[in-house]
Amino acid sequence: QVQLVESGGGLVQAGGSLRLSCAASASIGSINAMGWFRQAPGKQRELVAVIASGGVTRYGDSVKGRATISRDNAKNTVYLQMNSLKPGDTAVYYCYTNTKLSPNDYWGQGTQVTVSS
Numbered sequence: 001q002v003q004l005v006e007s008g009g010g011l012v013q014a015g016g017s018l019r020l021s022c023a024a025s026a027s028i029g030s031i032n033a034m035g036w037f038r039q040a041p042g043k044q045r046e047l048v049a050v051i052a053s054g055g056v057t058r059y060g061d062s063v064k065g066r067a068t069i070s071r072d073n074a075k076n077t078v079y080l081q082m083n084s085l086k087p088g089d090t091a092v093y094y095c096y097t098n099t100k101l102s103p104n105d106y107w108g109q110g111t112q113v114t115v116s117s
Helices: none
Strands: 003-007 010-013 018-025 031-039 046-051 057-059 067-072 077-082 091-099 105-107 111-116
Touching (some): 003 091, 003 105, 018 031, 018 111, 031 067, 031 077, 046 077, 057 067, 077 091
Parallel strands (some): 010 111
Antiparallel strands (some): 003 018, 018 077, 046 057, 091 105
């Protein structure tokens, strides 16, 4: 079982920035992809960004050019830097990962990001 601990959410003004972090409790080298998804009230969960163990990244269309995902494999930690935040970015952000040891997906408990206009 992999535990994910998220941090960095909160209230931000439009145009501002934030950085989310997520640490996975797993053996070093066992983590595959890590990433972030988000879900706003009444909407489906959507991709924000994912990064493979080798560093290949993919971003959701709504955040391209404003988000940067990175990871520290030695710490099993993934980071999400988001700039030029908009009220539409308001959502619960969920950390995601999977491992080389099982077919399961793992999710964090979610962290609220609220962008005020």
